[in-house]
Amino acid sequence: MTSGFRKLADAAAGVLFTGGALFLAGVVEAAPPAPADRTAARAELEHAPRVASYLLEARLDENTHRVAGKGVIEFSNASRAPLGELYFHLYMNAFKHEKSLFLRSPFGAGRSDARAEDWGFIDVKSLKARELEGVDLWPTRENGSPAEPNDETDVKVTLPRPLAPGERLTLDVEFSCKLPRIVLRTGYSGDFHFVGQWFPKLARLTPEGAFVHFPFHPQAEFYADYGSYDVTIDVPATMTVGATGERVETRTGGGRRRERYRAVAVHDFAWTAWPGFLEQHRTIDGVAVRMLYPEGHQRNASDALDALAFALPHASRQYGPYPYPTLTVVHPPAGADQAGGMEYPTLITTGGPWYAGIAGDRAIEAVTVHELLHQWFYGLVGNDEARFPFLDEGLTSYAEQRSRDVAYGAGSLYRGFGAELSATAVARAIAAERGEDAPLASAASQFPGFQTLAALVYSRSATLFETLARVHGRERLDRALGAYARKYRFAHPGPAELVAALDAELGPGTAQLLDLALNQRGRVNYVVRDVQTAPERIPGGHLDASGNTDEPVEGSTVPRRFHSRALVVRHGELELPVEILLIDSTGKVTKKHWNGAGPFHVVEHHGDAPLATVVVDPERRVLLDDDLLDNAATVSRSLPLRTLERGAYAGLLALAVLGP
């Protein structure tokens, strides 16, 4: 560390300490209620917990794709127990060699199936604790996950003496980070650099004094404590930089550009640098949104900003105000697609080809709104993404779908050529297809593959929440999720906190239903069977009490009266209330209610006409239903004439192309 940097570090460490002193040890379960307006929300940032804060300087060598880093890590033992060691995540070491947990699978790197084409790693040179006589702790390092002896992403550092509850530690750190060719979210592609998970990052400390640490699994994401970040990025002067937080200083000289960014109450810091970025700026709901994108993607950039113009205020209303002054949106250039579609605090990446949206798809909007919603479910509500990915990806997917449904209606996924397709419909189908593959609340590493994880964590979770909204009422679900998001702002809730919030708002039975749905692969499929009708009869036979009458009474039918019945069956474990529609042959409609209890329900119907059709859940509230096509039964089904007509026209056009 140079002496100049030391002075800067000391000065900034004082600032960080002031914030850190506001933190009360042991109070990590729930932060104060979210403020009602944005001004108060920004003030709230100053009072948010600061367990691990970073003052870093990063210098990019654009030719070797290395980042030289140094700085100060300010850590506060916010737990109730003394700490004998610290755990650091060195995520970049996932790309160090093919024995890492991340790369050793022959089937590729989880989310994208991509392999690292150039190695990436982080080399920590020193980690000196000022309060411990400046001793370098790094030589004491051990593998934090002995079960993964070849993995270097989880490191334990032993302290020479225990750190008491509430005690602070100032760590001077120096490291070098080599970026891989872009794989998943991080790396370089030509002169484009996206730098995520690039510094030694303290694992999250629980109130009980245990660190939540894990080796970097290809299907998993991240988990860390809140803190302040003050990062100075040094790049060639030709490069445009985007980063987490607010740019507070820019200096150029000697062919270099130095930009300093500050972010308060966040749990990660990522940045990007590329000479080719174009910029658009827009203020949305009081937030300065900066869009960085490559040449030729102006339309994508405008689409992304338009999507944010709706989604940002909408989400703030639903889940509490977005408290940060800035949001940076990065559209990676061609060849760096894998940097797209990722969330970091106050920085998100979108992506897609220049022609996205031309044919009516809403791919740009989808990824932009999804990553924005992560600012709440991951960012402001800091759940453990590795252990319970459904808490962030599931809630984000639901919130994203909801936001897009409100903004774009039935064509939230695609609108064109006279057709409209909603994201909810597609998510429902995916959810039904893979619903039983694994428990929804599994850890990311426990899913048998990323396709299963995606189907369950993203699509089935979203479909579960959508079902709850349709069954119990949208307003009630919104209230429940809003209360959860506000209560656990700048905190680290688990599934129990979410279930409690839903149970409190949606009523008794919700917790049990969620336990089945989240932990026990609970499913549901309503089926209508056996529509039967007979004329109503006046009973005949030996009708006296003893049954010994010599002459039986002759039974008869009642003119124009019919007795019908149908069987509605519920397969699976999830009991959800449904309506049942009974339609007689004259078109008269009767509606009945079934609370969903028990394996089946027999519906009886007496009327002037025979029963023609029975439909269960006619308003399609139970989107978790495994098979929607068995939700109706009729005595005479209609022919698919519209399909035939449309098919015949398509055939005619095909013959116009193929024929003479």
Place this chain on the structure above:
Amino acid sequence: MKRRTVAITLDFALRSAGGLMLALPIAAVVAGTGIGHFPEGDRLLFEPGGLFTVEVARRLLGSLAPLATTSLAMALALALALVVPHSALLVALAERDESPAPAFWGRAAGRVPALLALSGLGLAAQLVAWTVGTAVGSGASTVFAQSAAPWPEVGHVAGFALGGALALVVGVTRDLSRAAAVVHGFDGRGALECGLRTLLSSSRDALPAFVGPALLSALSVVVGALAVTALDVSRPGTWRLLAVLIVHQGVGYALAWCRALWLSSSIDLVAQPSIARR
């Protein structure tokens, strides 16, 4: 004039029947999903949002590939069978005065082998042209990607455009050759030579003669699509289905007339004395 109208109408009617034949297996498979049990019937498949469309697609996922293969094979067989009415159409368009029916049908039947050969050759050549175009596009796209061009996909677009243009030129040549087979009574090879000759020597006349009806065809399809969107068969009312049927068949009939317009021009082009003499 009357015979031409009948020939165009017959050509359209048989294509329409062919379209119906192609649709029947698809409709049967959809009927098997149980969509007809719902009071809305297959109106649900056209509802905004596509909840049931996706559900039916999910149910049919396993049978889509065999269904597509069967449909393609059936479409190719129908395409070959449609050469017969097409031959009658060409003969009707080529006649200055209506010949007696036996002579007319005899002449039409006599041209079928040459037209079949040209159809098969044309289709194969169009496939090759398309493949070459897309391969070139794919290669260009790879080069663009390596050079960090902002739009590497432009290569693909250019490839599709190139493939489409080549396929179009092949199609125009095929049509001119067919016209030559009918007008001059050439066999397949002679007709092809004549068609190529016509294209090379009269491209200035052939291009607008083709483009005009082609644009009209595209316009009729777009107008039809807009009308069908407005009619919205996802809403109740059998009349909507009937109206859509009329619109679609009307578009099909318009396409038949546009095609006849172009074929009539191609007959005039190959009948030029300068072409016929060589």
